[in-house]
Amino acid sequence: MRYLTVALAKGRLAELSLDLFSGIGYDVEEMRIGSRKLIFFDELRKIKYFLAKPADVPTYVDYGAADIGIVGRDTILEEGRYFYEVLDLGFGNCRMVLAGPEEYAGKMDSVAISRVATKYPGIAREYFHRKRRESVEIIPLSGSVELAPLVGLSEVIVDIVESGRTLKENGLVVLDVIADISARLIVNRVSMKMENERITEIVEGFKGMLKSKSQAECGKSDNQ
Amino acid sequence: MGKWSIYIPDGVQDLLPEQCGNKRKIESIIRNHLTAENYLEIETPTIEFYDVYDSEAAFMPQETMYKFFDKEGRILVLRPDFTVPVARITATRFRESDFPCRLFYIGNTFRYDEMGGGKMNEFTQAGVEFLGEKNAKADAEVVAQAIYCLKKAGLPEFQIDIGQVEFFKGIMEEAGFSQTDAEEARALIDRKNYPGLEELVSKHDMDENIRCIMLDIPKLFGSVSMLEKLSDKKLNKKSLSAISNLKKIFEILSDNGLSQYVSLDLGMVSSLNYYTGMIFKGFTHGIGYPVLSGGRYDRLVGSFGKDCPATGFSIGVNMLLTALEKYPGSDTVTEMEAK
Numbered sequence: 115m116r117y118l119t120v121a122l123a124k125g126r127l128a129e130l131s132l133d134l135f136s137g138i139g140y141d142v143e144e145m146r147i148g149s150r151k152l153i154f155f156d157e158l159r160k161i162k163y164f165l166a167k168p169a170d171v172p173t174y175v176d177y178g179a180a181d182i183g184i185v186g187r188d189t190i191l192e193e194g195r196y197f198y199e200v201l202d203l204g205f206g207n208c209r210m211v212l213a214g215p216e217e218y219a220g221k222m223d224s225v226a227i228s229r230v231a232t233k234y235p236g237i238a239r240e241y242f243h244r245k246r247r248e249s250v251e252i253i254p255l256s257g258s259v260e261l262a263p264l265v266g267l268s269e270v271i272v273d274i275v276e277s278g279r280t281l282k283e284n285g286l287v288v289l290d291v292i293a294d295i296s297a298r299l300i301v302n303r304v305s306m307k308m309e310n311e312r313i314t315e316i317v318e319g320f321k322g323m324l325k326s327k328s329q330a331e332c333g334k335s336d337n338q
Numbered sequence: 339m340g341k342w343s344i345y346i347p348d349g350v351q352d353l354l355p356e357q358c359g360n361k362r363k364i365e366s367i368i369r370n371h372l373t374a375e376n377y378l379e380i381e382t383p384t385i386e387f388y389d390v391y392d393s394e395a396a397f398m399p400q401e402t403m404y405k406f407f408d409k410e411g412r413i414l415v416l417r418p419d420f421t422v423p424v425a426r427i428t429a430t431r432f433r434e435s436d437f438p439c440r441l442f443y444i445g446n447t448f449r450y451d452e453m454g455g456g457k458m459n460e461f462t463q464a465g466v467e468f469l470g471e472k473n474a475k476a477d478a479e480v481v482a483q484a485i486y487c488l489k490k491a492g493l494p495e496f497q498i499d500i501g502q503v504e505f506f507k508g509i510m511e512e513a514g515f516s517q518t519d520a521e522e523a524r525a526l527i528d529r530k531n532y533p534g535l536e537e538l539v540s541k542h543d544m545d546e547n548i549r550c551i552m553l554d555i556p557k558l559f560g561s562v563s564m565l566e567k568l569s570d571k572k573l574n575k576k577s578l579s580a581i582s583n584l585k586k587i588f589e590i591l592s593d594n595g596l597s598q599y600v601s602l603d604l605g606m607v608s609s610l611n612y613y614t615g616m617i618f619k620g621f622t623h624g625i626g627y628p629v630l631s632g633g634r635y636d637r638l639v640g641s642f643g644k645d646c647p648a649t650g651f652s653i654g655v656n657m658l659l660t661a662l663e664k665y666p667g668s669d670t671v672t673e674m675e676a677k
C-alpha cells in the first residue's frame with residue numbers, strides 16, 4: 115500500500131490541524147513534541163505527515179508530492195494552483211480586506227487609488243481588476259503591511275484582519291471586505307481519484323467532527 | 339562567445355542518449371500500435387499563423403504562445419497543439435469521400451508555463467483525432483486507443499476519468515444562470531470546491547431539484563453506476579442525452595474488457611467553449627497532473643469553414659516517461675523486443 119502524504123502548514127494552523135487528525139483517531143502525537151524531524155510516519159495507517167511553510171503547502175499538493183494539505187484560504191487564493199478544495203475546516207478564521215486611513219471610509223467610490231501595498235499581490239491584483247476595475251500599482255511587502263499608508267508608501271493596503279485591533283491602533287479602517295478566510299482541506303486531483311477510499315475516510319471523519327462541534331456550540335448558546 | 343552560449347532557455351531540455359532512447363521507444367510503440375489500428379500519421383508545421391489559434395473555438399490564451407513575425411510582419415506562433423492544425427487541414431484539404439477519418443500525430447508543441455508539461459515549455463504530444471463520426475462508438479474508440487497506448491507503453495497503473503460537458507451545460511440552463519455565474523459555478527465544480535459552490539448556490543433562486551443536483555455534481559465521480567443516482571431526478575433534454583451518451587460509452591468499453599481502467603467524473607468541466615460532449619483525462623501515480631486529456635469537440639473544424647464532428651486525445655509523452663521512470667523494471671524493453 116502506498117503512503118498517503120499530508121502537508122500541514124507551520125504556525126498557528128498546525129496545532130488545530132493535528133487536533134483534527136487525532137479527533138478521528140489517527141496517531142499524530144509524535145508531531146506535537148517539538149523536534150527537528152521534517153517527516154513523520156504513521157506505519158499503521160501508512161500515512162506520512164510533514165510541516166511546511168504555509169505558502170508552500172499548495173505547491174506540494176499541486177505537484178502531487180503531498181496528497182492532502184491543510185492551509186489557509188488566503189494562501190490558496192494567492193497561489194492560484196490547481197487542486198481540489200474540499201472542506202472548510204472552520205478554524206483560522208479571519209478576513210481579507212482592503213484597508214486604509216479613516217478619511218477614505220465611505221468615499222471609496224470617488225477616491226482614485228494609485229498604489230496598494232500587500233503581502234498578497236495576486237489577490238490584490240484580482241480584486242482591483244475584477245471588482246474595482248482599476249489599474250493600480252501593486253507593491254509587494256513581506257510583513258507589517260500596516261506601515262505602508264502610515265509612511266506614504268501607498269494609499270491603501272490589502273491584508274488579513276482578525277480582530278481589527280492592529281488596524282485600529284494604527285488609525286486604519288476596513289474599507290472593503292474581499293474574502294472570508296479560514297483553513298481548508300485541499301486534495302491533489304490525481305490522489306483524489308486514485309486514493310479515493312482513504313481520502314474520503316479522512317474527509318468524512320473531519321466533516322463529522324465539524325458537525326458535532328458546531329452542534330455543541332449551538333447547544334451552548336441555547337443554554338445561555 | 340556570447341553570455342548565454344552554454345545555457346538553454348527556461349522550460350526546454352537536452353535529451354542525452356539514454357533518455358532520448360527511452361523516449362523514442364515509447365514513440366515507436368505508440369506509432370506502431372496506432373498504425374496497426376488503421377490510424378494514419380499526419381505531420382503539421384511547427385510554425386503556424388497566430389490567427390489559426392485566435393478563435394473562441396480554439397481556446398488558446400495568447401499569453402501562452404511563443405510569437406514572432408514573418409517577413410511581411412504577420413504574427414506567427416510555434417504550434418501550442420496539434421488538434422487545431424489538424425482541424426484546419428480537415429476543413430481545407432479533405433473531401434467528403436475521406437470521412438470518417440482516423441489520424442494520429444507525434445511531435446513537439448510549445449507553450450509558456452505549461453503546468454501539465456511539468457513546467458516544460460517544449461513538450462512532445464502523441465495524439466489521435468477521429469473525424470467525421472458523431473456517436474458514442476467513436477467516443478469509446480478513442481478512449482480505448484488511449485488505454486491501449488498507455489498499456490503498451492508499459493504503464494502498470496492508471497485511471498481514465500470520463501465526463502460529459504453537456505450535462506453541466508444542461509444544468510446551467512435549467513438554473514437560469516448567466517454566462518458569468520455559469521463560469522463561476524464551472525470553476526468551483528471543476529475544483530471540487532464544495533464550500534464555494536454552496537455559497538454560490540445559496541445566493542441564487544432556483545428549483546430545489548436543480549439546486550440538489552448542482553451541489554452534487556462535484557461528487558458524481560467513481561463508478562458509472564453513480565449515474566443511476568440521477569435516474570429519479572428531473573433533467574432537461576441536454577443533460578439526459580449527455581448521460582445516455584456516457585452510459586453507451588461505458589457499455590462499449592465494458593464490452594471490450596476495459597472497465598477496470600475507466601471511471602466517471604461528471605464534475606470534470608474544463609474548456610467548455612472547446613469541448614462539446616465527452617471529456618476525459620488519464621491519471622497515474624507519481625505525476626500530479628493528467629498524463630493525457632481528450633474529448634469531443636464538434637465545433638472546431640467548423641470554425642475553419644466546414645462542419646465536421648471530431649473526437650480525440652493527446653498524451654504528454656514527457657510526462658509518460660517520467661511516470662514510467664518511477665516504476666522500475668517496466669515492460670517497455672520487452673514490448674519492443676517482442677515486436
